[in-house]
Amino acid sequence: xxxxxxxxxxxLPPSGIRKFFDLVATMKDVISLGVGEPDFVTPWTVRESxxxxxxxxQTMYTSNAGLxxxxxxxxxxxxxxxxxxxxxxxEILITAGxxxxxxxxxxxxxxxGDVALVPDPSYVSYAPCAILAxxxxxxxxxxxxxxxxxxxxxxxxxxxxxxxxxxxxxxxxPTGAIMNxxxxxxxxxxxxxxxxxxxxxDIYSDLTYDQKHVSFASLPGMRDRTLFVNGFSKSYAxxxxxxxxxAGHSGLIQGMTKIHxxxxxxxxxxxxxxxxxxxxxxxxxxxDMVTAYDRRRRLMVHGFRQMGLDCFEPLGAFYVFPDISxxxxxxxxxxxxxxxxxxVAVVPGTAFGPSGEGHIRCSYAYSMEQLQExxxxxxHFVERRLTNL
Amino acid sequence: xxxxxxxxxxxxxxxxxxxxxxxxxIQTGLSTDYITKRIIDxxxxxxxxxxxxxxxxxxxGDEKVSALIEVKVLPQxxxxxxxxxxxxxxxxxxxALFLMSGxxxxxxxxxxxxxxxxxxxxxxxxxxxxHVQSTATHFVLRRYKQDGIELxxxxxxxxxxxxxx
Numbered sequence: 001x002x003x004x005x006x007x008x009x010x011x012l013p014p015s016g017i018r019k020f021f022d023l024v025a026t027m028k029d030v031i032s033l034g035v036g037e038p039d040f041v042t043p044w045t046v047r048e049s050x051x052x053x054x055x056x057x058q059t060m061y062t063s064n065a066g067l068x069x070x071x072x073x074x075x076x077x078x079x080x081x082x083x084x085x086x087x088x089x090x091e092i093l094i095t096a097g098x099x100x101x102x103x104x105x106x107x108x109x110x111x112x113g114d115v116a117l118v119p120d121p122s123y124v125s126y127a128p129c130a131i132l133a134x135x136x137x138x139x140x141x142x143x144x145x146x147x148x149x150x151x152x153x154x155x156x157x158x159x160x161x162x163x164x165x166x167x168x169x170x171x172x173x174p175t176g177a178i179m180n181x182x183x184x185x186x187x188x189x190x191x192x193x194x195x196x197x198x199x200x201x202d203i204y205s206d207l208t209y210d211q212k213h214v215s216f217a218s219l220p221g222m223r224d225r226t227l228f229v230n231g232f233s234k235s236y237a238x239x240x241x242x243x244x245x246x247a248g249h250s251g252l253i254q255g256m257t258k259i260h261x262x263x264x265x266x267x268x269x270x271x272x273x274x275x276x277x278x279x280x281x282x283x284x285x286x287x288d289m290v291t292a293y294d295r296r297r298r299l300m301v302h303g304f305r306q307m308g309l310d311c312f313e314p315l316g317a318f319y320v321f322p323d324i325s326x327x328x329x330x331x332x333x334x335x336x337x338x339x340x341x342x343x344v345a346v347v348p349g350t351a352f353g354p355s356g357e358g359h360i361r362c363s364y365a366y367s368m369e370q371l372q373e374x375x376x377x378x379x380h381f382v383e384r385r386l387t388n389l
Numbered sequence: 390x391x392x393x394x395x396x397x398x399x400x401x402x403x404x405x406x407x408x409x410x411x412x413x414x415i416q417t418g419l420s421t422d423y424i425t426k427r428i429i430d431x432x433x434x435x436x437x438x439x440x441x442x443x444x445x446x447x448x449x450g451d452e453k454v455s456a457l458i459e460v461k462v463l464p465q466x467x468x469x470x471x472x473x474x475x476x477x478x479x480x481x482x483x484x485a486l487f488l489m490s491g492x493x494x495x496x497x498x499x500x501x502x503x504x505x506x507x508x509x510x511x512x513x514x515x516x517x518x519x520h521v522q523s524t525a526t527h528f529v530l531r532r533y534k535q536d537g538i539e540l541x542x543x544x545x546x547x548x549x550x551x552x553x554x
Contacts, residue, residue, distance in 0.1 A: 017554050021551060035549050035550060036553045037553060039549070124554045173554075298416050298417070298418055
């Protein structure tokens, strides 16, 4: 039946992560550092409000844009946290996870002939979504020596005039890189000069460890050029609830709302009620999670450096992205051999784009004990490889 | 007042006092020397007053009885409640002792091997004390949560995907 598929879908490569997932699934007693979601359960107060909404019989559709109460709360929150100002009536759209928001942005603004500029390495969905929207993708390489920040020189090098959308995803999955105000300003000038729209995927914005996140949309003149995407999954450990959102200029949000109303209708109502509670009363629970991630982050960086590997210090998200090229193995070889010999699952950097070669992504959304055991096993593996060289 | 770094350090120690200064250093980014010195300071200042594991005795099979006792006391001129509290805290059976607002004055957490032990303590030691006006004993039937730890673990067997983006 494959010939029924459109060429676009047929030629879309399956996620590199999926391939690895299938391999891991066949093995026993694996310690996995491969998971891109928090190990915490959603804070109780948030779960409880979801339960209460069910008891109250809140089981209907909401408006397409989402509960006004949630949008109002968000508008207030974004103002307080990132100094952003969005009208809850026309400039915020609640989506089924930030993933839907990414897809909506791509479909609303990209079409055949357009190019999306995507940082490399970065989250696995950007390129496929752009391609499904009919556009093509140009990767902007980022480098360990630059702390995996997106540099305007590298952007200028790959830019072509048909580029319409630039994706910014910081704090970054898989590298854990962040970009501060000074890093972002030249990108803002470039976007202005070349009239680029910017999809700012700020999903990890609450998980930073050294400095507060700076939202690209908050830079001078960037608000209307930016589609600010965020969600509750990472900050509040709410991945399964599927609540995200996009905020931006009302004209763009209106366009996205049209697609959303015909395809998704609305985000799940129970999750929307839970999200309201998260914003109102889960900030302490959130901070506790950030503190726990920070301890683990330090442990992981220390662990990899002890093994003699270069490991850039990630200042955001919950991943470390050590350089394993010293072992003489490619990312895929390293991940596969490590899994077979030591039963530790990590994700090859190349699953996130060609510039991920020479690196592996290790999530530290695991307990201290699991991380310590995993580090021990990885150290054995690395030691064997280094002494064989 | 604690600064943010010290507060984080102290919380970590409160969570797991087995962590060595070296391990604490890796996890906080503070130097081992600083951490060692800070811990000694806190011990001297009685900020850190002891290191104890949290034991759920109910799972050991040993018999143990706990009771919360409300005590009404006549405060003494010049001492308030402190004099009698000082005396009560000496008893090894008294695991915790608080001065309360509301309907009674002192609250005692008592531990003994049997209910008789506790009853005997109340009758012979506590109720007969001068200034103690009345006592009310409430036996603990079951412990569900102690010191922030859920004892009746719902054994959350939540399965995450093994690998996800």
